[in-house]
Amino acid sequence: MGRTTATPTGLTQDAGWQIGVSRTLPHPVPVVWDLVSSPAGLALWLGPGATLTPERGAPYRTDTGVTGEVRSYHQGRKIRVTHGTTTLQIALAPSVDGSRTTLRFHQEHLANADARERQRAHWQGVLDRIATALDRSLSD
Numbered sequence: 759m760g761r762t763t764a765t766p767t768g769l770t771q772d773a774g775w776q777i778g779v780s781r782t783l784p785h786p787v788p789v790v791w792d793l794v795s796s797p798a799g800l801a802l803w804l805g806p807g808a809t810l811t812p813e814r815g816a817p818y819r820t821d822t823g824v825t826g827e828v829r830s831y832h833q834g835r836k837i838r839v840t841h842g843t844t845t846l847q848i849a850l851a852p853s854v855d856g857s858r859t860t861l862r863f864h865q866e867h868l869a870n871a872d873a874r875e876r877q878r879a880h881w882q883g884v885l886d887r888i889a890t891a892l893d894r895s896l897s898d
């Protein structure tokens with residue numbers, strides 16, 4: 759009988775180690791998009807000092823020295839960038855009635871399983887900070 763080896767969770771043939779996290783937020787897509795694409799929102803998920811030009815190939819740099827370039831930018835829906843040696847995507851999807859938004863982060867080309875677990879915790883923390891910022895903006 760032949761042996762089969764199970765592929766570890768998060769390891770793909772094409773993208774190497776990857777992680778995806780998501781959360782449904784009680785805000786419509788335009789509200790979430792306005793935050794995540796603003797300077798304050800970019801600082802929350804991409805890094806302090808990051809500014810993005812919404813065109814393919816446009817470079818960016820964070821205050822901490824992380825560099826990358828825009829791979830795709832779809833207004834109101836999705837941003838895909840390189841982030842150091844990884845590729846990072848943020849995507850928004852509306853609920854059926856449009857009152858909520860599922861916000862997803864996906865990062866691929868991570869170094870190993872440990873990096874994947876660190877990034878899982880990182881993105882969950884980012885989602886917490888974005889949720890808090892959205893709730894705070896509505897109460898102001």
